[in-house]
Amino acid sequence: MAEVTLIQDGIRRQYFVPAGTPLMPLLQREAGFAFPCGGNYTCGKCRVRVSGGISEMTPREHALLSDAAEGARLACFLTVLGDCEVVVGSQGSAQIVTDADAVRIPLDPNYTGVGAAFDIGTTTVVCYLFSSERESPLASLAGQNREAPFGADVISRIEACKKGAVLQQQDVIRNQMSEMLETLCGREGVTLSDIQRIVVTGNTVMLHLLAGLDPSGLAAAPFTPESLFGSWQGWKLDGFSNAQIYLPDCISAFVGADITCSILASGMLDSGGVSLLLDIGTNGEMALFDGTCLTSCSVAAGPAFEGAGISCGSGAANGAISSVCIGQDGLQYEVIGGGKAHSICGSGLIDAAAAFLSLGALDETGLIADGETLSIGNSGLSLTQQDIRRLQLAKAAVAAGMETLLHEREIGFCEVGQVFLCGGFGSYLDAKSAARIGLLPKELVSKTKTIGNAAGAGAGCILQSDAALQRSRQIAQQAKTIDLSVNAYFMERYVENMLFKQGD
Numbered sequence: 492m493a494e495v496t497l498i499q500d501g502i503r504r505q506y507f508v509p510a511g512t513p514l515m516p517l518l519q520r521e522a523g524f525a526f527p528c529g530g531n532y533t534c535g536k537c538r539v540r541v542s543g544g545i546s547e548m549t550p551r552e553h554a555l556l557s558d559a560a561e562g563a564r565l566a567c568f569l570t571v572l573g574d575c576e577v578v579v580g581s582q583g584s585a586q587i588v589t590d591a592d593a594v595r596i597p598l599d600p601n602y603t604g605v606g607a608a609f610d611i612g613t614t615t616v617v618c619y620l621f622s623s624e625r626e627s628p629l630a631s632l633a634g635q636n637r638e639a640p641f642g643a644d645v646i647s648r649i650e651a652c653k654k655g656a657v658l659q660q661q662d663v664i665r666n667q668m669s670e671m672l673e674t675l676c677g678r679e680g681v682t683l684s685d686i687q688r689i690v691v692t693g694n695t696v697m698l699h700l701l702a703g704l705d706p707s708g709l710a711a712a713p714f715t716p717e718s719l720f721g722s723w724q725g726w727k728l729d730g731f732s733n734a735q736i737y738l739p740d741c742i743s744a745f746v747g748a749d750i751t752c753s754i755l756a757s758g759m760l761d762s763g764g765v766s767l768l769l770d771i772g773t774n775g776e777m778a779l780f781d782g783t784c785l786t787s788c789s790v791a792a793g794p795a796f797e798g799a800g801i802s803c804g805s806g807a808a809n810g811a812i813s814s815v816c817i818g819q820d821g822l823q824y825e826v827i828g829g830g831k832a833h834s835i836c837g838s839g840l841i842d843a844a845a846a847f848l849s850l851g852a853l854d855e856t857g858l859i860a861d862g863e864t865l866s867i868g869n870s871g872l873s874l875t876q877q878d879i880r881r882l883q884l885a886k887a888a889v890a891a892g893m894e895t896l897l898h899e900r901e902i903g904f905c906e907v908g909q910v911f912l913c914g915g916f917g918s919y920l921d922a923k924s925a926a927r928i929g930l931l932p933k934e935l936v937s938k939t940k941t942i943g944n945a946a947g948a949g950a951g952c953i954l955q956s957d958a959a960l961q962r963s964r965q966i967a968q969q970a971k972t973i974d975l976s977v978n979a980y981f982m983e984r985y986v987e988n989m990l991f992k993q994g995d
């Protein structure tokens with residue numbers, strides 16, 4: 492047997508496998524590691540760092556690795572030959588947003604000692620460690636959601652449940668949470684039994700999976716959840732038998748507890764005037780408060796904003812182009828972590844499309860004017876016509892969702908006083924580029940405020956203040972949801988928004 496030490500997000504885990512075992516299944520199962528081309532040796536994106544007993548590099552692997560000299564390897568090529576160490580941190584965890592610009596809520600916890608808050612996203616998981624005597628977290632830790640092998644988005648995860656994977660996904664996420672919290676406790680010198688309370692937020696599907704409930708009812712009309720939560724749970728996390736667990740209220744089948752928490756942390760209900768909150772990822776979730784009514788909706792944007800489904804795309808990880816602009820000598824770009832560009836993430840994709848529109852290399856219908864691809868400066872990366880089409884679908888869904896939300900309340904974009912952009916993607920989004928491609932109305936560009944991981948901050952508020960917990964309950968009860976799947980106005984605006992608007 493060979494001992495494989497897996498290092499992910501600073502956590503070390505040991506596995507024993509027979510010599511000759513391919514590495515790919517282990518990384519899929521235990522690390523939620525993504526293999527974008529399915530291990531078909533074509534994308535060059537399954538980069539890891541290895542040492543010890545691992546198979547030699549083949550010419551085909553070498554050809555896909557421009558930075559092989561720096562020690563990078565492609566995991567789908569690798570076979571375990573003996574004891575070895577595998578580091579999988581660089582695929583996507585580097586730029587997960589943990590901070591938030593949230594409202595301050597007076598400390599009023601209903602526990603004494605140490606507590607934790609989690610934000611479980613479809614793609615990422617963030618854990619925060621708190622003391623009952625401090626408003627702000629003691630420490631935080633982020634990682635990729637290890638449920639990824641069950642599917643990149645909530646619909647694929649539900650499909651996996653229909654084939655019997657509810658409890659498997661429950662185990663994966665609970666084990667990940669236990670490990671993350673253990674790591675934070677280790678770093679801060681906290682004994683595991685001292686953790687008294689845990690608040691976990693997430694979208695409606697993620698909370699179903701965590702609670703071990705079948706989310707199949709969320710995938711088709713009449714969209715019936717097993718629970719909308721807002722309750723203390725009867726189960727415990729492994730290793731944390733003293734910790735009571737609370738799942739905040741989801742607003743509906745479509746709009747989860749992450750949005751309840753984001754609304755709470757943004758302070759939008761107390762900001763005066765009309766305000767809009769946007770959390771854009773594989774789902775675009777949004778809420779509008781007009782001073783009286785709180786209305787919300789959710790659109791399926793697809794994975795383009797997370798860089799998935801884009802030929803050279805990735806999440807906001809090291810080596811990804813995160814921004815593009817027009818310089819004197821053509822397109823200039825910035826790479827996360829510096830160095831050579833290996834991919835482009837969602838914010839870079841939007842910047843690049845905006846630049847190509849301004850240069851006339853793309854027309855309003857999204858057609859590439861000359862040739863089949865668009866080169867992103869001298870990066871060696873380029874966008875295909877299909878990449879542009881995927882971006883159009885994603886941005887059309889979000890733009891149409893926003894327009895429908897305002898239409899329902901008979902409010903014009905000029906009347907919106909403030910836009911809160913939350914979540915990882917929102918933190919890197921350039922509002923001007925978003926307006927250039929028609930993702931964001933241009934009237935809103937100067938009104939946007941980036942607030943980071945508001946969902947995680949809201950979960951922290953609920954942990955640290957009983958009044959905030961009660962407020963979160965009121966938010967979910969007060970909010971109305973529009974079902975866009977049967978909304979004729981949304982469908983009309985969706986088609987119209989496929990075009991790239993040629994505004995400024």
Ligand code: FES
Nearest residue numbers: 528534535537567
């Ligand atoms: S998953 Fe594409 S090269 Fe390994």
